């Protein structure tokens with residue numbers, strides 16, 4: 001299958017972001033902890049040049065903690081602080097406060113020398129769609145003032161939201177575009193549901209996911225669905241597994257035929273919800 005990303009209003013969003021960047025001290029870049037490479041905007045280093053930087057490995061509750069630790073190390077080696085996060089947990093301001101103070105230490109010390117105390121740090125949240133920007137902002141400010149959902153919100157004029165962490169957040173997150181240079185990137189975005197499923201062939205996407213799971217998370221499907229699994233020399237192992245999943249879930253059509261499409265959709269849903277366990281798709 002061909003995994004395509006439609007860049008949409010890319011130049012418009014670059015320009016908007018460059019304007020907003022003039023106003024801020026800190027770029028808080030949110031990525032998905034299961035796919036930090038593919039969910040990272042390739043131009044962010046250029047765009048965020050000269051700003052303090054923080055990478056949030058979000059949805060860490062769904063990722064393998066050992067792999068997330070490797071990613072933190074990977075970013076540290078590039079000189080970027082990265083922290084794991086579950087944006088659905090309330091009260092992010094408290095956990096973020098010391099981290100942001102550490103990342104922006106230079107500015108805080110510079111201010112202090114000039115006799116300026118507690119000037120808030122101005123920060124912008126950015127990231128590709130669906131990584132949890134709105135959820136993060138909501139938890140950070142402690143009330144549901146930013147829209148959450150899978151669609152990017154309507155852009156209003158820039159407003160600052162005060163947080164309990166001596167940080168002012170730009171109310172609208174910067175929506176970035178993902179990498180779309182290669183098929184693996186597209187496939188990984190599709191695995192976690194960050195690509196519109198309507199433009200994908202669900203059975204083929206599920207087959208790609210099953211192929212990944214059987215290699216990198218062997219046994220998880222068999223355990224979760226209570227299925228027998230297939231032998232290594234099976235000719236179409238993904239199709240055979242989908243059939244077993246359909247039967248085990250009772251997804252049957254007329255004449256006792258397994259409903260493969262339904263099994264495929266269910267497999268994707270269960271993976272995205274973390275029901276097979278905490279699985280990272282990408283390692284540094």
Ligand SMILES: Nc1nc2c(ncn2[C@@H]2O[C@H](COP(=O)(O)OP(=O)(O)O)[C@@H](O)[C@H]2O)c(=O)[nH]1
Nearest residue numbers: 059086087088129130131132133134135148149
């Ligand atoms: N499990 C989990 N789900 C999250 C987390 N952060 C956000 N989500 C979910 O991911 C989806 C997209 O979040 P949203 O904030 O709308 O993403 P945005 O497009 O970047 O603003 C929503 O269904 C959120 O509930 C997290 O840390 N863990």
Ligand SMILES: [Mg+2]
Nearest residue numbers: 133134152153
């Ligand atoms: Mg949003």
